[in-house]
Amino acid sequence: MAVMNALCCECGNLRTCKRPRNRTYGSRPDGTERATGDLKCSACNRITRHALLSEAAVEYRDMFEIDDAWARGMPPGPDTYLGTNPKALADLRDTYRRAQPQNPFLSHIWFKSEADEARERGEATVRAYCGVWVPLPKDGGRDLTEQDYEPIARSEEYEGPDGEFWVDMDCVDCVRVANDRRRRRRAKQVADWLPWVTARVLNESLPTEDVDELHRALEVIVDRFRQRRTQQQ
Numbered sequence: 146m147a148v149m150n151a152l153c154c155e156c157g158n159l160r161t162c163k164r165p166r167n168r169t170y171g172s173r174p175d176g177t178e179r180a181t182g183d184l185k186c187s188a189c190n191r192i193t194r195h196a197l198l199s200e201a202a203v204e205y206r207d208m209f210e211i212d213d214a215w216a217r218g219m220p221p222g223p224d225t226y227l228g229t230n231p232k233a234l235a236d237l238r239d240t241y242r243r244a245q246p247q248n249p250f251l252s253h254i255w256f257k258s259e260a261d262e263a264r265e266r267g268e269a270t271v272r273a274y275c276g277v278w279v280p281l282p283k284d285g286g287r288d289l290t291e292q293d294y295e296p297i298a299r300s301e302e303y304e305g306p307d308g309e310f311w312v313d314m315d316c317v318d319c320v321r322v323a324n325d326r327r328r329r330r331r332a333k334q335v336a337d338w339l340p341w342v343t344a345r346v347l348n349e350s351l352p353t354e355d356v357d358e359l360h361r362a363l364e365v366i367v368d369r370f371r372q373r374r375t376q377q378q
C-alpha cells in the first residue's frame with residue numbers, strides 16, 4: 146500500500162501513513178466525513194481523526210462538489226448511480242432543498258413539456274431546472290423556459306415575514322443548468338459540423354471567404370492551445 150499524507154482533523158498536523166484504522170471514504174453531505182482514518186497525532190499526542198490526502202482517492206476529491214451540483218439540478222452522467230436512478234436523484238434534490246432556506250423571489254425556469262404533463266395529471270407544481278418545486282402558472286400565466294432566461298442582475302429587495310431581505314433575481318442554479326445545456330447543444334453541433342466542413346475543405350468546394358472565416362476561428366483556438374501549453378511548461 147502506498148504511503149500517503151494525512152492531516153490531523155484536530156490540529157492540522159501533517160504526517161504520513163500507510164494503513165490508517167477505521168478508514169472511510171465520504172458519506173453523504175449530512176455525514177460530513179471525507180476520506181478519513183484514525184492515526185496517532187504527535188502534536189495532539191493521541192489518536193485522532195485524520196484527513197487522508199491519498200492520490201489513490203483522487204476520484205473522491207471533488208465528490209461533495211459534484212454531489213452538490215447534482216442536488217442543485219446539474220445532470221448526473223448516464224453511467225452514474227444517480228444518472229440511472231431518477232427516484233434517487235429526485236430524493237437527493239428534495240432532501241437538499243428541504244434543508245435550505247429558499248429565497249421566495251427567485252425566478253426559476255422549467256421545461257414546458259414537463260409543465261404540460263403535470264397539468265394533464267392535475268398537479269399544481271412542476272420541478273424547476275434547479276430541483277425546486279414551483280407553482281404551475283395558471284389563469285393566463287405562462288411557463289418560464291430557457292428562452293425567457295436573460296442574464297441580467299436585478300436588485301429589487303423584498304422584506305420577508307421574519308424581517309429578512311430577499312433580492313428579486315434569477316435562480317443561479319437554474320441558470321447554471323441552462324448554460325450547461327447550451328454548452329452541450331453547441332458541442333454536439335460543432336461535432337456534427339466538423340466532418341461536413343472538413344470534407345468540403347479537402348475537396349476544395351468551399352468559397353475562399355468561408356475558408357478565410359474558418360481560418361480566423363481555428364487560428365484563435367490553435368494559438369490559445371499553444372499558449373496554455375507554454376504556460377504549463
Ligand SMILES: [Zn+2]
Pocket residue numbers: 153154155156157158186187188189190193
Ligand atoms: Zn493533532
Ligand SMILES: [Zn+2]
Pocket residue numbers: 251252253254273274275276277316317318319320
Ligand atoms: Zn431554480
